[in-house]
Amino acid sequence: MSNKTATTLLPEERKKGFREIHRCYEPHQAYLEASRCLMCEDAPCTKGCPAGVDIKAFIRKIRFHNLRGAIREIREANVLAGICGKVCPQELLCQKECSNTEIDIPINIAALQRYVADVELRRSVSPSARQFAQRIKVAIIGSGPAGLAVAANLAQKGYEVTIFEAEAKPGGLLTYGIPPHRLPSSAVQKEIRYIKRIGVKIRCKTKIMNIDELFKKDFKAIFIGVGLPGARKIGLPGENLKGVYTALEFLKDVITNKGRTKQTKIGKRVVVIGGGDVAMDAASCALRLGAQRVDLVCLEGYDEMPSSPEERRICWEEGVEINTRVMPLKIIGSKGRVTGYKGIGIRWRKPGLFIPSNAIPIPGTEFSLKVDTVIEAIGQIPDTGNVKGFKGIETAGPGYIVAKKKTFKTSRPGVFAAGDIVNRGATAVQAVADGNAAAEAIDAYLKRKR
Amino acid sequence: MKTIPVNLGIEFCGVKFNNPFILSAAPPTDDLDMLKRGLEMGWAGAVLKTTSVEKNKVELVYPMISGLSFENKKVVGMGNIDLISEHHIDLVEKRIEVLKKEFGDERVIAASIMGAKKEDWQHLVKRLKAAGVDIIECSFSCPQGSMGEVPGAMLAQSIPATEMVTRWVKSAAKKTPVVIKITPMVADIVAVANAVKKGGADAICASNTIPSLMGIDIENFIPNPNVAGKTTYSGLSGPAIKPITLKVISELSKTVGLPITGTGGAVNWIDALEFMLCGATTVQFCTAVMHYGYDIIEDLCEGLAFYMEEKGISRVKDLIGKSLPYIVGHDDLSRKNRVTSHIDLKKCVRCGLCYYACQDGGHQAIELGRERRPEVDEEKCFGCGLCQSACPIDDCIELKESEKPRKIATV
Numbered sequence A: 001m002s003n004k005t006a007t008t009l010l011p012e013e014r015k016k017g018f019r020e021i022h023r024c025y026e027p028h029q030a031y032l033e034a035s036r037c038l039m040c041e042d043a044p045c046t047k048g049c050p051a052g053v054d055i056k057a058f059i060r061k062i063r064f065h066n067l068r069g070a071i072r073e074i075r076e077a078n079v080l081a082g083i084c085g086k087v088c089p090q091e092l093l094c095q096k097e098c099s100n101t102e103i104d105i106p107i108n109i110a111a112l113q114r115y116v117a118d119v120e121l122r123r124s125v126s127p128s129a130r131q132f133a134q135r136i137k138v139a140i141i142g143s144g145p146a147g148l149a150v151a152a153n154l155a156q157k158g159y160e161v162t163i164f165e166a167e168a169k170p171g172g173l174l175t176y177g178i179p180p181h182r183l184p185s186s187a188v189q190k191e192i193r194y195i196k197r198i199g200v201k202i203r204c205k206t207k208i209m210n211i212d213e214l215f216k217k218d219f220k221a222i223f224i225g226v227g228l229p230g231a232r233k234i235g236l237p238g239e240n241l242k243g244v245y246t247a248l249e250f251l252k253d254v255i256t257n258k259g260r261t262k263q264t265k266i267g268k269r270v271v272v273i274g275g276g277d278v279a280m281d282a283a284s285c286a287l288r289l290g291a292q293r294v295d296l297v298c299l300e301g302y303d304e305m306p307s308s309p310e311e312r313r314i315c316w317e318e319g320v321e322i323n324t325r326v327m328p329l330k331i332i333g334s335k336g337r338v339t340g341y342k343g344i345g346i347r348w349r350k351p352g353l354f355i356p357s358n359a360i361p362i363p364g365t366e367f368s369l370k371v372d373t374v375i376e377a378i379g380q381i382p383d384t385g386n387v388k389g390f391k392g393i394e395t396a397g398p399g400y401i402v403a404k405k406k407t408f409k410t411s412r413p414g415v416f417a418a419g420d421i422v423n424r425g426a427t428a429v430q431a432v433a434d435g436n437a438a439a440e441a442i443d444a445y446l447k448r449k450r
Numbered sequence B: 001m002k003t004i005p006v007n008l009g010i011e012f013c014g015v016k017f018n019n020p021f022i023l024s025a026a027p028p029t030d031d032l033d034m035l036k037r038g039l040e041m042g043w044a045g046a047v048l049k050t051t052s053v054e055k056n057k058v059e060l061v062y063p064m065i066s067g068l069s070f071e072n073k074k075v076v077g078m079g080n081i082d083l084i085s086e087h088h089i090d091l092v093e094k095r096i097e098v099l100k101k102e103f104g105d106e107r108v109i110a111a112s113i114m115g116a117k118k119e120d121w122q123h124l125v126k127r128l129k130a131a132g133v134d135i136i137e138c139s140f141s142c143p144q145g146s147m148g149e150v151p152g153a154m155l156a157q158s159i160p161a162t163e164m165v166t167r168w169v170k171s172a173a174k175k176t177p178v179v180i181k182i183t184p185m186v187a188d189i190v191a192v193a194n195a196v197k198k199g200g201a202d203a204i205c206a207s208n209t210i211p212s213l214m215g216i217d218i219e220n221f222i223p224n225p226n227v228a229g230k231t232t233y234s235g236l237s238g239p240a241i242k243p244i245t246l247k248v249i250s251e252l253s254k255t256v257g258l259p260i261t262g263t264g265g266a267v268n269w270i271d272a273l274e275f276m277l278c279g280a281t282t283v284q285f286c287t288a289v290m291h292y293g294y295d296i297i298e299d300l301c302e303g304l305a306f307y308m309e310e311k312g313i314s315r316v317k318d319l320i321g322k323s324l325p326y327i328v329g330h331d332d333l334s335r336k337n338r339v340t341s342h343i344d345l346k347k348c349v350r351c352g353l354c355y356y357a358c359q360d361g362g363h364q365a366i367e368l369g370r371e372r373r374p375e376v377d378e379e380k381c382f383g384c385g386l387c388q389s390a391c392p393i394d395d396c397i398e399l400k401e402s403e404k405p406r407k408i409a410t411v
């Protein structure tokens, strides 16, 4: 008999395709989980949530049969309640200090959040009323979580908000980065529809290259949430061989072609370089596309990897070979195509610092793998094209935007920025949290101008 | 979704409440700062914990509270051997003045009293009135150390005393509404409530805690709470007593015709709504607040408001007593109702709890078939409903009307 109510699919079933790994709670499951919550007075979970969702209060609302109140509570702090419920690395955030850990296991906060959001979106409850229309135009560049959060907050305050998005669909990496078995695109689009109902306009396929033009079109403030669409490369010998891809191009290909690929081709043996969530996603997608062996190679040890423990566990369960503390040496090829990967074991020079320059190769530990495909997942960088067009805005490094803490003001008056382009790559919920703060700052700025 | 504007306001004994949820006479209303905090959070009113005249000595004992757990659930019920407040009328009247000044008509300030003789009762009433109290509640039902005519017995257990004391209080209170808090621990609660009515009270508070023995420490044989090696009977409150309260409220609503403020076992807005559907106008909370804090008021208001919006009911008034027509005597129930149990095998987890229940407590109508699949023999099934109560899955077992006659045992 199949396990009908458990919320996580078994690894064998998962690997067959892109079905969502975690299913939404049934009402009785949500109630059961909520009733485990201790409703701690000084709830440590809330302190761990970047967006400051009042977790104890929303769980209490589930428990006290006030589901609509629960979703109101969450959405006030995080407009992407359902999406974050699916993708937040909760073990590193809200769940980290859950008091219940000392009794048995922490509360599955993300699953509860997902549940309330799901119930709401199924019933299509209308968003709370907009405040008085302000007739002041604000432009948002980029429709990732940062842009969406700013837009929703400002629209709620009555501003006329337009999001400009370069891609065909809104959502940023939620739409083009995180694969469907973790975040189905229907879930993203549902929440975006909700934001549109607040009054946000979204213009897709509109890449903004010049912010002066936006000011000329009477936008009184501009928010930049362009994320990090570029993929970092290691610069390995053999990187230009056929069969070497960046994780971002591979994932985007899988997602836009609904579980198939057109631009990229996954062979029987795949190596994924990297130890973060993006690497995990690339590895689990490669398995789903029929790869027989997927080796993940990363500099860090198992407990040092930057990926969320949950994602790591999921990959491991599905059979990804995780090779830790190794450094790539080169990609081997023949006739222009990848045929192998060569790496070497490392140790750390200084303990606790997990960066390439701190790694010392251990002589004699060289090894090679026969592979058909290499996927590099070692980080994202700004789109250099963007940065040039954003005149008068201070940047750092390869083009990260410099913005003030808390207000997210850039060096140019009236222009604000947040999300990955400022924090150099964090999480969706962090982008929302910073977007919320930026929206407050934009509101204050526009009020002062009037 | 379409919604309608909802107003949670309600009138009780001519006094306006912003919502039907009140803090009952208990520890959460026995301290000025606590009261302020609770009222600020949105409780529509508070009944200040039962007070008495200055010369009445109140000597409390500790520990006084013991929780009733069931399996892993804490505070399914709560027992207390508290007494009335240690604070006498001199302090309570000051608190009322402060609260009235601070909250005006935004919050209802009621106070609970208890006296030993006529002069005490009437003296307390006069001082409360002078302090500006909105409603006077009389505790006729403190299970411990009552000051009624028989030591140890509750005042509301004597019908003549109930009527007499009510009359004393009402004659002194005049226009100020008088509410009598009675006990469910009587043979004929309708007779008690009628005595309250005859005595001239404006409303009934139904009903208080239930005298109980909270459990025993089997290592040393001393029951809870252990006060230096001895115990006494506790007053049981909380979720465990809700069904009793519902019965009392509905019975009194159907027969006596005085407004009711409900107390005993409400935790969430659904409980409170049930009190109201049985006829309560307002609902009082004590154990839930002591367990989860004043914060729950937010969920009570929001939950009820959302429910009313979705139901298309705009006034709380329209909910009161709505379930009463469906409560009748056993003789008036249909003898023709024939239902049988149907199991949704898609939801069933094959635990066999229904099988156990039906085998050893029902009519042996459920068998476990292939792959432990429970199967109901419709002819053997009486439709008693036991399996449905035992099944761990919501909506897995349904009782549906059946045409099939039932087989009666022949041996």
Ligand SMILES: Cc1cc2nc3c(=O)[nH]c(=O)nc-3n(C[C@H](O)[C@H](O)[C@H](O)COP(=O)(O)OP(=O)(O)OC[C@H]3O[C@@H](n4cnc5c(N)ncnc54)[C@H](O)[C@@H]3O)c2cc1C
Binding pocket: A087, A088, A089, A141, A142, A143, A144, A145, A146, A147, A164, A165, A166, A167, A170, A171, A172, A173, A174, A177, A178, A179, A206, A207, A208, A209, A225, A226, A227, A228, A229, A251, A277, A278, A281, A383, A386, A418, A419, A420, A421, A425, A426, A427, A428, A429, A431
């Ligand atoms: C594979 C992968 C897995 C991840 N998994 C998780 C996870 O499990 N949990 C989690 O919390 N986070 C995860 N993240 C990180 C998370 O997705 C990002 O932190 C988040 O999306 C950043 O939001 P943002 O709004 O700053 O930028 P983005 O989401 O990157 O959005 C930026 C948008 O701006 C658009 N844009 C760029 N330039 C222009 C321009 N000039 N004009 C118009 N539009 C433009 C882009 O097309 C894009 O749509 C993951 C990231 C990746 C890549």
Ligand SMILES: Cc1cc2nc3c(=O)[nH]c(=O)nc-3n(C[C@H](O)[C@H](O)[C@H](O)COP(=O)(O)O)c2cc1C
Binding pocket: B024, B025, B026, B027, B049, B050, B078, B079, B080, B082, B083, B084, B085, B112, B139, B142, B181, B207, B208, B209, B237, B238, B239, B263, B264, B265, B266, B284, B285, B286, B287, B288
């Ligand atoms: C510790 C404690 C003290 C109480 N003291 C009083 C009191 O002084 N006067 C009174 O009328 N009721 C008193 N009660 C009863 C409560 O007001 C309330 O009617 C009862 O607990 C049932 O409601 P509940 O299930 O919401 O707790 C007390 C209850 C508790 C638990």
Ligand code: SF4
Binding pocket: A036, A037, A038, A039, A040, A043, A044, A045, A046, A055, A056, A059, A097, A098, A099, A100, A107, A109
């Ligand atoms: S820390 Fe855990 S138990 Fe405490 S309120 Fe938060 S979720 Fe509940």
Ligand code: SF4
Binding pocket: B343, B344, B347, B348, B349, B350, B351, B352, B353, B354, B355, B374, B390, B391, B392, B393, B396, B397
């Ligand atoms: S009690 Fe419910 S879940 Fe268990 S076997 Fe019976 S029908 Fe199935």
